[in-house]
Every structure is written in structure tokens, then in C-alpha cells.
Amino acid sequence: MSEGTSTTAAAGTLLGTSRRRRRVWGRAAGGAVPYVLIAPVVVVIGVVLGYPLYWLGKLSLEHYTLFELIRHAGTWVGLDNYRSVLSDQIFWHTLLRTVIFTAVNVGLTIVLGMLIALLLVRLSTWVRLLLTSGLVLVWSMPVVVAVQIFYWMTNFQNGVVNSILTKLHVGDFSQHDWYGTTFSQLGMVTLLIVWGALPFVVITLYAALAQVPRDLVEAAEVDGATSFGIFRDITLPIIKPILLILTSLSIIWDFGVFTQPYLLIGQSKITPNNFLMSIYLFEEGYFKSDYGRGAAISLLMVLMVGLLSIVYVRKMVRIGVSE
Amino acid sequence: MTRRRGRRVRQAGWDAVGLAVFVVMVFPVFWMISTAFKPDDQIVSLNPTWIPWRPTLSHFGAAIHKPYFWEDVKNSLIVVGITVAISIVLAFLAAVALARYGFSGRALFILMVIGIQMLPQAGLIIPLYVVLADYHKTNTLAGVVITYLTFVLPFCVWTLRGFLLGIPKELEEAAMVDGSTRLGVFLKILLPLMAPGLVATSVFAFITTWNEYIFARVLLNDQSKQTITVWLSYFYGSSRHTDWGALMAASTLTAIPVVVFFLLVQRRIAFGLTAGAVRG
């Protein structure tokens, strides 16, 4: 029994006596209070990011390369940067590739996360503790280190993965190059990202699952419902808000992920054929030192990921409103 | 009798699956730690050595003796500690405003919170450096803290709001009826119920800031001021060979504080995530 439930129960009895009272603080009231409450956050973010955001916007409308950077002055070119990016075939191919990549990653993360969380509920205590601690260990590894190890494990010369697969007679994988084709490269990156994202998703979903009332589930079982039916009709509606939060966050993160693909595939293997949006931005904005174009790509990326996640974000915003 | 046996068999089955998942997930971490103990020839050998039968502590020695290890650990702890503390406090206040009040500009604030999370950070490095340089905050831990705050705050606000929405307003109203002041309600009802949610969010903030690299790299110049992730980068930043053993040992060391922090607070997490978000 969680603390929250007992407090709710207590509140329920109190409610009985206070229903006649008007709501003392609700959506309409507040006056200056909410502004005071959000002020520190707005100030911090505003002071620090105000200029960078203005800089991004301004630069996206200018021709601004290393030359201009040193002289602190760019030349106005209006929407030329946007026009050049939007007419660049590579941009559209990369966008498509990134959308598919994001969909696959988010899908795998949420589905696998859900399955492992459901598994956690059914485990005996010691196995559950072991698995949770293991997930935390995974969560705590710095990304750069995780990439090094992942590469270490999968390199064709002496990677463990190859030797395990060969030993298990799955096939002859000795010296198999997992980074030979674009599909394989992005596949490896997907594995790495999903692996790194699972701990947070699993632990969050597990907690959400623990909230599903056992009596409801048991009643349904007695009535003869299947596990899938129980999941669909009872569990899912209850954990829906958390799923929304996790999905929208995953979309935002996986769309803009940079470190894992960049380091795992490696600068020497990165080509327009395996660009992801964040890498495209990095190559255009940093390596070519075309900061104007980079700024335009950044803002376009915000627009894109906003569109991708708008459905989920709207649902989450509404959740607060309907009270 | 049969039913109980059947249940035990099923339980064993689930446990087996659980263990399998554990092995698969943890394998890379196991590989990192075991490599840290392997002598050099085993690390590059064609036949992977599973368990280091001849463990060596030389890599850990090399890692710890690399210049500025202890200073950089201290810097990381300071930066992360301050960032997490400030961001939880500020984010909580803002989350209360979002979850409990209606005010014009609310939609705009939400847009800002979500929008910032969508910004690709690579594009912000240079202008952020310029801003901080203007205030003479480059090469200071304060500058790094401020930078981290701007990236951590939106997520914290968003998540804490979710938890707050899960706490029924009726609780607070009931307490107000009993004569508590608004502040009293805040401290006696809201904060205790929110503690788990606060802890959960702080863990995420801790991990994110502890592992952050590029902003720390660009902003901090003195090796005595750098964070532990920058210190780690020296292991692989040279154009010469990488000392794999030392790198793995160093990585294991940098992962420890995170794990410690989590283990200290983990009991509250499952509870916290539960009490809040789901009710929404």
C-alpha cells in the first residue's frame, strides 16, 4: 500500500465534510503567485538562452562562416540558407532516414521497455532487485564510454559478439564487419541507443505498473479475462499518461541523438548515405564552419521534431487542463 | 499440490527469463569492468578472455595517477550537486505554477519548456560560450552550472508537473479548510507527497549532468577546473595509441558516483513515479 493511497483515503473522508466549501485555489485564482513561481526558471533560461536563441535566428538569415565569425559580423542573405537547405536532396533523404530511425528506436524502446516492466512484476524479489540494479549500472555509464565498449565488443577483429555467435553456431561470424553497410551501421546504433534508453523507460513503467490495483486485475482473472485482455482494458488506460510522457520524450531525444551514431559509426565512415539529422547539422554547421546554414538546420530540426511529437505533446498538455 | 508446483515452475520460468534479460543488458558493463582488470595482452587478444584469471590493478593505478583525477572528481561533484539542487527547487516552483494555477502566458511557458528540449545542443555551443564570456564566466564552474541548469530545468519542470497533477487538489483544499496557510499546505502536504517524485527527477538530472561532456570541454580551460568527463577524454584524445586498460579502469571509476547516488535514493523512486504521474 503506497503512502499516497492512504492519504487519498484520508482525504476522501475529509472531502465529505468540505464539499460545501468553494475551491480555495484553482485555475482561476492566483494573481501574481504563478508568475512569481515561474520567474526563476524563466529568468535563468531567458538570461542564458536568450542570446543564443536570438543568435541562431539571426545567423540563419546570414552568410556566416569562419571568416565572419572572426570578424563578428555576417552578411544578410534573407531566407537563402533555408532555401539552400530545403532544396538540398541530402536534407530530405536525411530527414526521411531520421524519421524512420526515430520510429524504430522509439518503438523498440517503448515496446521492449513495456515487456521488461511487465516481466519485472512477475519476478521473485531477488531477481527483480538484480535486474533493477543491473539496469541502473547500464544507466550510469557515460555515453562515450558505452560507445567505446560497444565498439570494442562488435569490432570485426576480436569482438566478443562475433566469437559468441560463432561459438553458438549461429553461423560463421568470425571477422564479420558489423559496420560495413548503412543498414548494419544504423542497426548497431539502434541497439546501442535502445540499450541505453531501456533503464529509464523500464524503471518508470514498472513504477507505473505497480499502481494498477491488484484487486481489479484479480477480479478480471476470475471472470476469465486473458492476460492480453487485462493488459488492454485495465493496465493500459491507467499507465497511459506515463506512456505518453515517455513516448514524446523518446521522440525528442532519438530524433536529435548525436553522440552515439557519430562516435560509433566514426567520422571516417560517415557519409551522406548514413547521415542522421544531428550529424547532418554537425557536418554542415561545424565541419564546414557554415554557421548560418547550421543555424537554419537547427531551427528546421526543432520544427520537424515538434511536428513529429505534436500529437503526444498536445495530449499531455490537455491532461492538466481537463481538471 | 499440483497447482502450487505449477506456480513454482512458472515462477522459475519467469525468473529464468529475468536472469537472461539481466545477462544481456549488463554484459557491456561487465565487459568494461573485466577489461579494467585484464593485463594488456588479454585485452587485445583475438580470443576474448571472459573472466580475468590474472587480474591486475595497474590500470586503476594508471587512471588514478593521471593528473588532476581527484580535483576533477571534486569539480564534477560540485557542479552536479549544485545543478541538481538548484534545478529541483526552481523546477518544482514552476511546476506548481503550471499544475495548480491558470494564468495568461501559461501556454507560452509550456511551449518554451518543451521547445528548449527540442533544440539541438550542437548549435548552441558557440553562442553560449559568447554569452558566458561576456559575463566572464568561461573557465568557471559557475558558468558550467548555469549552462547545465538551462538544459536540465525544462525536463525537470515537465516531469515534476506530471507528478503534481497526480496529487489530488482535494488534499490541499481539505488541509486549507482545516486552517493551514498556503505555505503550510505547501510544506506539510505537497512536499512529502512530492518527495519521491523529486528524488526520481533528481536522479535523472544527476546522471545527465554527470555524464555531460562537450559544454564542459569548451567552457573549462584549466585542468584543475575540469569535470571528470573531460578528464576521461584525455585517455582517448591523443593521436597516439589509446591505453584501453586505463580507459576502462577510468570509466569504471567515473561510473561509481552515479551508481552510489542511485543506490542511495532508489527506494523512493518506484514509489515516487507511482504516486504522481499515473493519476493524471
Next chain:
Amino acid sequence: MKRRSITALCLATVVAAAVAATTSGATQKATASNLVVWLQVDAQSSWPDVVAAASQKFQADHPGTKVTVQYQNWGDHLQKFDATLAGGGGPDVIEMGNSEMIKYMAAGAFASLDKSSFDNNATWLGGLAKSGRYGGKTYGVPYYAGSRVVTYRTDLFKKAGITKLPATTAQYVADAAKLFKVDPTKGFSPLYIAGTDWYVAMGFVFDYGGGIATQVSGKWKGLLASRQSIAGLTAYKNFFAAVSRASKTTDEAHPNPYDVYAQGGAASMIGQSWFTCCVGAKYKADTAQFVMPGHLRGQALPGFQGGSDLAVPVTSGDKSLASDWIKDFTSTSSEKALQAKGNIPNATNLLGNSVNERAAARSWFVPSAKHWADVENGNILRNMLQQILTGKLSVKQAAQSASDNITSVLNQP
């Protein structure tokens, strides 16, 4: 109650700590009393004493000026540099890879230097000196160079009956056949070369008289599709097939050749001279080096002249002091110290007779084009090699496409 006081205490601590952190250190400004030098972390791990000696001499000559050396990583030092160019607080002296110089010189990132004030400036190594010149002015001072040599297993060569080291690539191919017999393990390479190792492959191109690109009346023209270049690429393709079992698609860092060597997976490898550090305890005693031969007897395969220059950013607070520090760090005695650590010193009159230095006699370098970095970052050469080696495209097709690509990239405004 307890929670309340804890919260208050936490808030107070946080504020106090924030204030403390804020005031505990300002931007390291390059003023007359403090010279900031950016060197790569290679110097910190391999020759910190040479750096210290130079700084000591400098401080003796300029009492009152402190030297602060900050070590950078190759992977992100330019990102950091760009940020300081935009916002200030940058170094007074910066180490740049010789192929990184051109882009920054063209953008006006460096202050011009007086060449005559540096030791041995008349005999600076050709490639390095060129990398530091732009528009007739000197912006970079050669720091040190490195070339590529063959590191080999004397015991395996002996076992294969190779009495004389190969003097031509054809001889090497013949020797490789013998080495295959000595160790028939799958994946064993008589000479380990990574497929997309363009540093080796372009050596073949230059060996046959070809080139990467040249400037014709102000415009760049790619040379990879020329008859000689194609001959060189074809020779490389055949050579690779005969001597190396490395992956055709991977680069020279994944895996590191010396790791393959240390596992007994190669009888020899082409790489920097410091590879001997990491050949493993088992083979250390049986390892030696020789200069990689070209296709003609008596001529080495042109080696990529890697190296670093030292430059003074325009944002520096005291450029003449910065120049003085560089003078001390590249003085004859300092260069000799670097040479003792296995590097190639920056002037021909200082060259010794080590394998590394002999290999540097015949070298090639990338075109000094403003946009050369884009060619490298775009992996144009690597992709071309991959296509050639995997047979996806014919040598002619791959070379033509790469050459056209390079022409358009280099001719960008």
C-alpha cells in the same frame, strides 16, 4: 518541521556554494603577465619535459610572464578554438595539425609571424613549412613531423626465408606469398593495410606520378582521374589484394594495426614509427622497422607528411611574447629533444638517420586548398577506396567520380 529546516539549510548551502564557485576564478585572460599555450595531449603524455624546458627558458628571458600550458584533444580542439574566436579568451599559442592550418589561415584566424626570428627557418621541412604559409606570409611555425614506416616481425621474415628486405612493391608481393605459407591462419596479413587507409593509398598515387588536385590559374582541378593516378590506384588495389587481409571498408584506426600485430595477425604493418610502443610483450624483441619501398627500385613509397604547426591567433593579447615562446619551443635544442623522443624535427639540417627520418625524404601532402578539410570530412577519398577495393566500381569510375567531387568541393567560394 525537520524537513523545513533541512530545506532551508540546503537552499542556503546551495546559494553559498554558488557564490563561492562564482568568485573562485576568472577567465584565463592572455595578458602580458600570463601566456596561454594550447598543445595537444600527445605532448603531455610523451614529452612534457621538453615543454617544461621551453617554458623555463621563456620565463627566464621574460620575468614576470607566466606560461600556462593547456592540453587539448584532437577530436574537439577546433570546436573550442572556434568558440574562443567568437567570444575571446583564447590561447596565445595554438598547436594545429598541418592539414588544419589552411582553413584558418584563409579565414584570417592567425597573426602573421616574422619567419626569420625562428631557428633553422631556412631549412624547415618543405611540407610543414608550406602548411604554415598563406598569401606570401608565414602564419605557422613547423613544430614536428611524423612519417610512415613499415614495422615488421624479424622472426617471421626469417622463417619465410626472406633474406633481403623488399626493395620494391613487386618484391613485397613475392615475399607476402612466402609469409602466407608461414602462417596460413585465416585473416593473417603479411602486410596489414586497412582498406580505406588513404594515407597509404595516395602514396601509391604519388609514386606513379599522379596527384590529388592542382591549381590551374586560380581554379582547382582534381587529378585522380589522370592516367598516372589511375595507374597508382590500380597498383594499390592489386597490392592490397596480394598482401593484406584487413577489412576493405574499415579505416586505419578500427582496429589499430598494432593491435592486430600484437595478436599475431600480421607479419608487418605500415604506420607511424611509434607503433613499436604497442606491439605487445611477446613480439617486442622481434620487431624492427624499414622504409616502405615504392614500385621502382631505390625509391621509397611517398609517405604522408603528418605533423603539427604552432600559430598565434589574432585574438592573442601579446603576439610578440607568443612568438618568443614558439621560438623557444622550436629552438634547435628543443627540436633535438623532440627528435630524441622519436619525432621528426622540423628542419632538414637536423634530420638524423632513423628509419622514420629516412622515410620522410620522399613525402606527399594534401592540396593547400581552403576547402580541403571538407574533402577529408566528407570521406571522399575513403569512399573511393572502398568502392575500388570491394569492386563496386571500376578504378576508372571511382576515380573519376572522386575527382569530380573534389574539384567541386575545392572550388566552392
